[in-house]
Amino acid sequence: MLVLGIETSCDETGVALYDGERGLLAHALHSQIALHAEYGGVVPELASRDHVRKLLPLIHQVLDDAGVASGDIGGVAYTAGPGLIGALLVGSALGRSLAWSWGVPAVGVHHMEGHLLAPMLEAEPPAFPFIALLVSGGHTLLVRVAGVGRYQILGESLDDAAGEAFDKTAKLLGLPYPGGPELARLAEQGDPARFRFPRPMTDRPGLDFSFSGLKTFALNTVREHGGDPQGRADIARAFQDAVVDTLAIKCRRALEQTGVPRLVVAGGVGANRALRERLRQVTDKLGGAVYYPRPEFCTDNGAMIAYAGACRLAAGVHEAPVIQARARWSLAELEAV
Numbered sequence: 521m522l523v524l525g526i527e528t529s530c531d532e533t534g535v536a537l538y539d540g541e542r543g544l545l546a547h548a549l550h551s552q553i554a555l556h557a558e559y560g561g562v563v564p565e566l567a568s569r570d571h572v573r574k575l576l577p578l579i580h581q582v583l584d585d586a587g588v589a590s591g592d593i594g595g596v597a598y599t600a601g602p603g604l605i606g607a608l609l610v611g612s613a614l615g616r617s618l619a620w621s622w623g624v625p626a627v628g629v630h631h632m633e634g635h636l637l638a639p640m641l642e643a644e645p646p647a648f649p650f651i652a653l654l655v656s657g658g659h660t661l662l663v664r665v666a667g668v669g670r671y672q673i674l675g676e677s678l679d680d681a682a683g684e685a686f687d688k689t690a691k692l693l694g695l696p697y698p699g700g701p702e703l704a705r706l707a708e709q710g711d712p713a714r715f716r717f718p719r720p721m722t723d724r725p726g727l728d729f730s731f732s733g734l735k736t737f738a739l740n741t742v743r744e745h746g747g748d749p750q751g752r753a754d755i756a757r758a759f760q761d762a763v764v765d766t767l768a769i770k771c772r773r774a775l776e777q778t779g780v781p782r783l784v785v786a787g788g789v790g791a792n793r794a795l796r797e798r799l800r801q802v803t804d805k806l807g808g809a810v811y812y813p814r815p816e817f818c819t820d821n822g823a824m825i826a827y828a829g830a831c832r833l834a835a836g837v838h839e840a841p842v843i844q845a846r847a848r849w850s851l852a853e854l855e856a857v
């Protein structure tokens with residue numbers, strides 16, 4: 521089945537066409553980074569309006585790129601949550617309406633399911649079961665994935681998400697939005713021996729995370745040593761090392777506890793080079809392997825939504841012709857397919 525995928529949960533408009541037999545046919549992305557940059561973060565109402573402007577032209581573009589007519593599409597998948605409610609409603613309303621007008625089924629996709637299945641789009645996808653580390657701007661989760669919709673949450677952040685901590689610390693360092701990649705770049709010039717930040721919650725059992733204390737630690741260090749460029753680079757390095765170390769310790773623990781050797785890393789922070797290097801060492805040591813989506817599918821995109829939707833539609837899952845969106849939605853509520 522040829523599936524049109526639509527992602528509009530936050531600040532990227534993503535569209536893709538995925539075919540069950542031929543794979544990914546085309547995808548396109550419009551990033552709103554420039555739009556939100558002057559405000560230092562995502563302005564929800566501006567995000568919604570920009571999705572309205574960009575979504576239909578992107579759908580036309582993707583159909584043209586793939587040489588596909590609307591009559592060839594067998595189903596529509598759109599991100600139904602979690603995310604910014606106004607932004608979600610743009611994709612949900614258009615996706616549901618197109619499906620209705622084309623007379624094909626539609627399915628609302630969980631954004632984090634999209635992220636954790638994104639490595640399945642690669643040439644060598646991981647076999648089930650695998651452990652997924654989901655690290656985005658809004659979530660930090662460790663999940664045991666036994667199949668599509670078969671998710672056991674092993675641990676999660678009790679406060680800030682890893683990406684959120686990157687973004688907030690970047691702001692303290694005076695870096696522009698979105699701060700995560702900027703902080704990572706600055707960290708490359710930092711001295712790893714100058715400061716040592718704590719590794720929160722690693723000294724006790726369990727797989728939950730807490731990143732808000734790191735941000736406070738960063739704030740205090742910036743006040744004392746952030747006056748010069750080298751000081752800021754050293755702080756960026758110490759912060760990144762602490763986050764990477766903490767995530768790596770919990771990943772190793774999850775792999776050891778479950779006996780599952782395959783680790784999938786997804787979500788925007790999964791683009792971080794230091795994290796990738798560290799997790800490769802962890803899985804090498806355990807005789808396992810780590811899987812990533814290609815970098816452009818680490819952050820929000822339409823391809824992961826088209827893929828997750830195609831899995832669900834192929835299993836006969838689809839939705840009534842109603843337009844629904846959820847700003848909050850736990851992964852634990854999903855039904856196995």
Ligand code: KG4
Pocket residue numbers: 530655656657658659682683684686687698699700701704787788789790791792793818819820
């Ligand atoms: O998955 P994503 O695109 O959007 C959400 O669903 O949240 O993740 C965005 C997050 C942001 O917090 C961003 O700063 C972070 O991922 N991020 C990074 C890097 N690239 C993106 N954090 C650290 N290092 C990076 N290279």
Ligand code: ZN
Pocket residue numbers: 631635656657787788819820
């Ligand atoms: Zn995301």
